[in-house]
Amino acid sequence: MKKDGIALYYIVKEKLLDMIDEGKYTPGEQFPTESDLCEKFGVSRTTIRQALSQLKLEGHIYQIQGKGTFVSLPKIEQSVAPYRSFNEHLKGRGQQIDTEVVDLTVVSADKRLTKKLEIAENDPVFRLERIRYADGLPLLFSITYIPWKVTPGLTKEECSGSLYALMREKFSIQLSHCVESIEPILIDEAISKHLSAPIGAPSLLLNTVTYSTGNIPVEYSHEIFRGDRAKFTFERKL
Amino acid sequence: MKKDGIALYYIVKEKLLDMIDEGKYTPGEQFPTESDLCEKFGVSRTTIRQALSQLKLEGHIYQIQGKGTFVSLPKIEQSVAPYRSFNEHLKGRGQQIDTEVVDLTVVSADKRLTKKLEIAENDPVFRLERIRYADGLPLLFSITYIPWKVTPGLTKEECSGSLYALMREKFSIQLSHCVESIEPILIDEAISKHLSAPIGAPSLLLNTVTYSTGNIPVEYSHEIFRGDRAKFTFERKL
Numbered sequence: 322m323k324k325d326g327i328a329l330y331y332i333v334k335e336k337l338l339d340m341i342d343e344g345k346y347t348p349g350e351q352f353p354t355e356s357d358l359c360e361k362f363g364v365s366r367t368t369i370r371q372a373l374s375q376l377k378l379e380g381h382i383y384q385i386q387g388k389g390t391f392v393s394l395p396k397i398e399q400s401v402a403p404y405r406s407f408n409e410h411l412k413g414r415g416q417q418i419d420t421e422v423v424d425l426t427v428v429s430a431d432k433r434l435t436k437k438l439e440i441a442e443n444d445p446v447f448r449l450e451r452i453r454y455a456d457g458l459p460l461l462f463s464i465t466y467i468p469w470k471v472t473p474g475l476t477k478e479e480c481s482g483s484l485y486a487l488m489r490e491k492f493s494i495q496l497s498h499c500v501e502s503i504e505p506i507l508i509d510e511a512i513s514k515h516l517s518a519p520i521g522a523p524s525l526l527l528n529t530v531t532y533s534t535g536n537i538p539v540e541y542s543h544e545i546f547r548g549d550r551a552k553f554t555f556e557r558k559l
Numbered sequence: 560m561k562k563d564g565i566a567l568y569y570i571v572k573e574k575l576l577d578m579i580d581e582g583k584y585t586p587g588e589q590f591p592t593e594s595d596l597c598e599k600f601g602v603s604r605t606t607i608r609q610a611l612s613q614l615k616l617e618g619h620i621y622q623i624q625g626k627g628t629f630v631s632l633p634k635i636e637q638s639v640a641p642y643r644s645f646n647e648h649l650k651g652r653g654q655q656i657d658t659e660v661v662d663l664t665v666v667s668a669d670k671r672l673t674k675k676l677e678i679a680e681n682d683p684v685f686r687l688e689r690i691r692y693a694d695g696l697p698l699l700f701s702i703t704y705i706p707w708k709v710t711p712g713l714t715k716e717e718c719s720g721s722l723y724a725l726m727r728e729k730f731s732i733q734l735s736h737c738v739e740s741i742e743p744i745l746i747d748e749a750i751s752k753h754l755s756a757p758i759g760a761p762s763l764l765l766n767t768v769t770y771s772t773g774n775i776p777v778e779y780s781h782e783i784f785r786g787d788r789a790k791f792t793f794e795r796k797l
Contacts, residue, residue, distance in 0.1 A: 431572070
C-alpha cells in the first residue's frame with residue numbers, strides 16, 4: 322500500500338520517530354501496542370509490524386517477549402579504536418562513571434581458566450564481580466578473573482577504580498594488549514538484578530583477555546553491557 | 560557448597576562442558592532442563608543455575624524464553640581488523656559463502672536515509688534484502704540502501720555477489736572507508752523466517768555506512784547476524 326509512491330509503513334515509521342524525537346514517548350517508556358497503533362493510524366497490522374520492525378532494527382525501540390515494546394535510551398557509543406580504555410572513553414565524553422564492587426573471592430582454576438590464563442589447574446585465581454554505572458544508571462556487569470600471582474593479596478577496596486591502573490602502579494605490570502570478542506546474549510535472572518534490566522532483554526557480552534609484555538595473560542573478563550545503553554562502533558579502511 | 564575447595568557449580572559446569580566437547584550434547588540440540596540436571600548431578604537448583612549461567616556467559620549454550628536451552632554451534636569469528644571484508648574473511652577460512660537475493664526495490668528516501676546517505680528527501684534509493692549462508696546454513700540477513708545515482712539501473716542479478724566489487728568494477732566507484740556499529744537485538748518474526756532462527760533469540764545488528772573517496776556515502780546497511788553463529792573479535796594495544 323503506497324501513497325504518492327511512498328510505502329505506507331515508511332510514513333507511519335517516520336511519524337513514530339518524530340513522536341519519539343519530540344519526547345511524546347520517552348526513553349524506557351512502554352510503547353503503544355500493535356492494536357493501539359492500528360487504530361491510531363487507521364492502517365493494517367502488517368503495516369504497523371513493518372514500521373515497528375524498522376524502528377527496532379534501527380535501535381529506537383526494543384521488545385521484550387511477553388512484556389511489550391519500549392523506547393530505547395540514547396546509546397553510549399564504545400569505539401573499538403585501539404589505545405583507549407572504556408573508562409577513558411566515557412570520561413572523555415564527560416560522563417560520570419561509578420564502580421560498585423559486588424564481590425571478590427578466590428577460586429580454583431577450572432579448565433576454561435587454565436586455558437585462558439595459561440596457568441595450572443587448581444591454581445588460585447581472583448574472581449571479581451563489579452557493576453559500572455554511567456551517570457547513575459547501570460551500564461555493565463563484569464566478572465574478572467586474575468591469577469593470584471599477578472596481583473597477590475588483592476583487596477576489595479583496591480578494585481573500585483581502574484584495574485589496569487592498579488596493575489601498572491601497584492604491581493608494576495607492563496600491559497601490552499588485549500584480545501576481545503563481542504557476542505549477543507539475553508539478560509538472565511542474576512544479571513537482571515545487577516543491571517536493573519528485564520530478563521530476556523538483549524545485551525552484549527564482551528570477553529577480554531589482557532596480556533602483559535612477554536605475552537602473559539594477566540586478566541580474563543566477561544562484561545555484560547545493557548543492550549539499550551551501549552553500542553560498539555568502529556571504522557574500517559577499504 | 561564446596562568440595563576440596565572447589566565450588567560445586569564449577570565441577571558441574573566442567574562436567575557439562577566435557578559432555579558438550581565429547582559430543583554427548585550436539586550443536587542445536589535441546590539441553591536438559593534444570594530439574595533433569597538437578598537429578599542427574601544430585602545437586603540443588605541454585606548450583607545448576609550457576610553452572611548454566613556460566614555456560615551461557617561463555618556462549619556454550621543459549622536460552623530461548625519459553626522454549627528451553629540449546630547447545631550453541633561453533634561461532635564464526637568476524638575480526639574487526641581493518642582492510643578485510645567479511646566475505647574475504649570467511650573465504651580465507653575456507654568457508655562456502657552463498658548469497659540469496661530476497662528482494663530489490665526502489666524506495667523514497669525518508670528522513671533517516673537522507674541523513675545517513677546525505678541525499679535529498681524523496682530521492683530514489685535501492686533497497687536490497689539478502690540472506691548470506693555459510694556452509695549452507697543462514698548466517699545473516701541484510702537490508703542495504705544505495706542511492707539510485709550511485710548504481711543507476713542496478714539489477715537483482717548483479718546483487719548476488721560482493722556489492723563492493725560491483726561498485727568498484729561496474730560503477731567505477733573508489734571506496735574509501737566504512738563506519739560500523741554493533742548492537743544486540745532479538746530475532747523478530749520476519750527475521751526468524753529468513754534466518755531459520757527462533758523468535759526471541761539474541762542476535763547482532765551491524766549497521767554500516769560506506770563512503771567513497773571525497774567522503775560521499777554510497778551505502779547504508781543493516782546486517783543481522785545469528786547470535787549462535789557469529790561473534791566479532793578485535794585486538795587493542797594498551
